Amino acid sequence: MSTRQKPIPPAGGEERRSPTSHDVARLAGVSQSAVSRSFTDGASVSAETRRKVIEAAQTLGYRPNLVARSLITRRSRIIGVAVAYLENQFYPRMLEALSIAFGQAGYRVLLFSASQNENSDPVLEEVLRYRVDAVVLLSAMHSSRFDEECQQAGIPVVLLNRTTRSSSASSVAGDNVEGARTIAAFLAAGGHERYAFMAGLENASTTQEREAGFNSFLAKAGLPSPRRAVGHYDFDAAAEATRQLLGGTERPDALFCANDHMALAAINVARGELGLDVGREISIIGFDDAGPAPWPLFSLTTYVQPIDAMVDEVVAITLEKLAKPAGPPLRKIVPGALAVRRSARLPSSGLIERDGHLTWRPPHESG
Amino acid sequence: MSTRQKPIPPAGGEERRSPTSHDVARLAGVSQSAVSRSFTDGASVSAETRRKVIEAAQTLGYRPNLVARSLITRRSRIIGVAVAYLENQFYPRMLEALSIAFGQAGYRVLLFSASQNENSDPVLEEVLRYRVDAVVLLSAMHSSRFDEECQQAGIPVVLLNRTTRSSSASSVAGDNVEGARTIAAFLAAGGHERYAFMAGLENASTTQEREAGFNSFLAKAGLPSPRRAVGHYDFDAAAEATRQLLGGTERPDALFCANDHMALAAINVARGELGLDVGREISIIGFDDAGPAPWPLFSLTTYVQPIDAMVDEVVAITLEKLAKPAGPPLRKIVPGALAVRRSARLPSSGLIERDGHLTWRPPHESG
DNA sequence: TTGAAAGCGCTAACAT
DNA sequence: ATGTTAGCGCTTTCAA
Numbered sequence: 001m002s003t004r005q006k007p008i009p010p011a012g013g014e015e016r017r018s019p020t021s022h023d024v025a026r027l028a029g030v031s032q033s034a035v036s037r038s039f040t041d042g043a044s045v046s047a048e049t050r051r052k053v054i055e056a057a058q059t060l061g062y063r064p065n066l067v068a069r070s071l072i073t074r075r076s077r078i079i080g081v082a083v084a085y086l087e088n089q090f091y092p093r094m095l096e097a098l099s100i101a102f103g104q105a106g107y108r109v110l111l112f113s114a115s116q117n118e119n120s121d122p123v124l125e126e127v128l129r130y131r132v133d134a135v136v137l138l139s140a141m142h143s144s145r146f147d148e149e150c151q152q153a154g155i156p157v158v159l160l161n162r163t164t165r166s167s168s169a170s171s172v173a174g175d176n177v178e179g180a181r182t183i184a185a186f187l188a189a190g191g192h193e194r195y196a197f198m199a200g201l202e203n204a205s206t207t208q209e210r211e212a213g214f215n216s217f218l219a220k221a222g223l224p225s226p227r228r229a230v231g232h233y234d235f236d237a238a239a240e241a242t243r244q245l246l247g248g249t250e251r252p253d254a255l256f257c258a259n260d261h262m263a264l265a266a267i268n269v270a271r272g273e274l275g276l277d278v279g280r281e282i283s284i285i286g287f288d289d290a291g292p293a294p295w296p297l298f299s300l301t302t303y304v305q306p307i308d309a310m311v312d313e314v315v316a317i318t319l320e321k322l323a324k325p326a327g328p329p330l331r332k333i334v335p336g337a338l339a340v341r342r343s344a345r346l347p348s349s350g351l352i353e354r355d356g357h358l359t360w361r362p363p364h365e366s367g
Numbered sequence: 368m369s370t371r372q373k374p375i376p377p378a379g380g381e382e383r384r385s386p387t388s389h390d391v392a393r394l395a396g397v398s399q400s401a402v403s404r405s406f407t408d409g410a411s412v413s414a415e416t417r418r419k420v421i422e423a424a425q426t427l428g429y430r431p432n433l434v435a436r437s438l439i440t441r442r443s444r445i446i447g448v449a450v451a452y453l454e455n456q457f458y459p460r461m462l463e464a465l466s467i468a469f470g471q472a473g474y475r476v477l478l479f480s481a482s483q484n485e486n487s488d489p490v491l492e493e494v495l496r497y498r499v500d501a502v503v504l505l506s507a508m509h510s511s512r513f514d515e516e517c518q519q520a521g522i523p524v525v526l527l528n529r530t531t532r533s534s535s536a537s538s539v540a541g542d543n544v545e546g547a548r549t550i551a552a553f554l555a556a557g558g559h560e561r562y563a564f565m566a567g568l569e570n571a572s573t574t575q576e577r578e579a580g581f582n583s584f585l586a587k588a589g590l591p592s593p594r595r596a597v598g599h600y601d602f603d604a605a606a607e608a609t610r611q612l613l614g615g616t617e618r619p620d621a622l623f624c625a626n627d628h629m630a631l632a633a634i635n636v637a638r639g640e641l642g643l644d645v646g647r648e649i650s651i652i653g654f655d656d657a658g659p660a661p662w663p664l665f666s667l668t669t670y671v672q673p674i675d676a677m678v679d680e681v682v683a684i685t686l687e688k689l690a691k692p693a694g695p696p697l698r699k700i701v702p703g704a705l706a707v708r709r710s711a712r713l714p715s716s717g718l719i720e721r722d723g724h725l726t727w728r729p730p731h732e733s734g
Numbered sequence: 735t736t737g738a739a740a741g742c743g744c745t746a747a748c749a750t
Numbered sequence: 751a752t753g754t755t756a757g758c759g760c761t762t763t764c765a766a
Contacts, residue, residue, distance in 0.1 A: 066497050068759035071758090092459035292659060297634070387742090
């Protein structure tokens with residue numbers, strides 16, 4: 001039996017290894033497990049022992065190694081979050097809110113970027129090696145194959161601001177159908193005659209649901225179906241779509257864009273290039289309430305998605321799934337509210353003020 | 368001696384443990400270390416062995432556990448990134464670029480949020496427990512105590528878009544002094560007479576350096592020193608600062624805001640509230656080239672900070688520090704360029720077109 | 735309450 | 751090239 005040989009420090013030799021629980025134990029004159037217990041919340045340690053341990057830890061600059069802890073607990077307390085196209089102001093705010101909310105629940109966020117149209121599976125695949133406890137898909141495309149692998153590995157997947165049928169993933173999204181319906185009703189109440197809709201990505205649930213809600217109201221109200229263009233949720237593409245939509249004859253007097261990011265592009269083109277008086281000659285409405293929407297120069301009427309409520313829901317669902325992985329996916333629709341500003345003509349009735357903000361309720365709510 | 372008892376699966380019992388390298392080894396009929404080697408890049412394994420291993424891994428759905436690997440290699444391949452106030456469009460783009468660039472280098476980004484004014488030490492302290500390989504401070508305040516702890520733990524700290532003397536942290540920043548000087552020269556060449564400067568956070572290096580550069584040029588040119596207000600790098604505060612600056616008599620005809628986020632607020636107030644013709648009655652210039660700056664409705668003249676170049680520099684410095692932790696901090700200033708757009712009056716000479724963009728060079732460059 | 739001992743899943747000598 | 755062995759730093763039985 002050889003004497004316990006001091007391991008050779010990594011090349012360079014300068015690097016001082018950080019102190020371990022053993023070092024602390026030695027200094028405090030207790031066992032290593034006592035140190036571990038002193039840093040564990042519900043563990044049974046005497047106050048005296050803990051005191052000695054904390055003191056020794058302090059003098060050594062000891063920090064529990066979460067990697068080692070993860071290895072044994074099989075919980076990393078890390079949530080993988082996939083994002084793409086943070087250019088759209090709505091996402092950074094979601095991300096920040098997620099990071100803060102998960103932080104308060106004792107989790108950290110590991111970031112994954114994937115370009116918007118690209119399949120993010122390879123990156124997400126890589127995440128799993130980090131043994132993240134759960135995955136939140138904020139903006140990336142995803143395949144059902146990925147869900148299944150996660151499902152099988154016992155890793156909850158939560159989609160944020162998108163839904164999916166035929167998947168084991170949970171989801172949190174805004175009320176796209178109702179929101180779009182409200183927008184259509186608002187525009188109809190404003191007496192508009194020629195409608196237009198700007199789609200985002202064709203295969204995104206947000207675009208599909210918002211378009212469905214918008215069209216269904218128009219149809220039911222006997223109004224003509226909207227002219228249509230595709231902005232791919234991209235600023236430049238949306239600008240081009242706006243030119244296409246508003247450039248010809250018989251210009252629409254009402255344009256609903258599937259999100260604010262595109263609506264902001266539309267305002268830039270309508271006012272900046274075409275010289276239109278937005279809010280009088282043309283009404284433009286978006287969806288989200290992204291960063292610049294309330295700025296005076298845009299004053300964008302939009303369906304507000306409540307970021308904090310949605311994020312809280314994501315955290316709640318994630319923790320719930322972490323606690324009991326079994327069972328069907330959890331799905332949540334979070335209601336929003338129309339923020340009435342100046343980018344769209346006001347109807348003569350139904351306007352109400354709430355918390356200093358203007359909103360609107362259809363005068364004869366039915367059903 | 369007891370028979371090796373199968374550990375009891377975590378409560379619930381549904382959870383299938385993910386396969387380990389041992390499982391793969393057994394199925395492939397090789398040793399566990401052969402499996403490890405098959406998943407290690409430069410390791411010596413025969414093609415045949417690797418084939419068998421990969422095949423077995425495939426059928427079992429094996430994924431190497433990076434947590435276990437980290438424990439032994441003492442490298443997590445995770446970079447802690449601290450952000451705050453993603454509302455300022457410049458930061459999300461930086462963050463996305465960082466995530467992508469580090470991803471290409473085989474690292475992932477662990478996110479930490481701290482509010483802008485708050486001391487982020489407690490959060491950052493927490494990071495260290497995850498044994499991140501390095502820390503990048505994108506937006507958060509930080510104390511020299513934190514640097515020292517990292518230094519001592521052998522964890523490189525890299526500041527992005529801010530600098531510090533008296534710290535062991537490396538840094539990457541734009542050329543604030545030169546940029547601000549160029550802006551002053553540009554405004555002077557445009558024949559402006561009454562200057563104003565909007566500061567961000569007083570103790571931020573960006574504000575200090577940009578103000579110093581701006582003022583130094585004005586002084587040297589014999590121009591009056593600028594009127595001054597503080598916008599705290601916050602949209603609303605900047606709007607208020609704008610009212611204060613432009614509201615009175617003897618209105619300035621040139622306003623330099625310490626970043627674009629505040630300049631955008633200034634344009635919103637100047638045009639939206641005060642009805643000023645931005646670019647003719649008042650020239651407004653920013654710094655960064657944040658997301659909405661080029662939008663037609665702002666067309667903000669600004670000093671462009673090259674995000675990709677800065678981020679590449681951060682990655683390079685981080686990797687360099689990871690390779691040789693010893694030595695003094697690495698500091699890099701990345702030059703930018705003035706993007707001439709329409710928010711500021713054009714000088715009669717010095718304008719040049721580059722890559723389809725308009726920029727400007729002082730006609731008589733001296734010293 | 736406390737300590738001893740057994741591993742979590744992997745990498746890295748060391749032998750063969 | 752491959753297998754054996756010894757841990758990485760921690761949590762968690764199990765006895766005392």
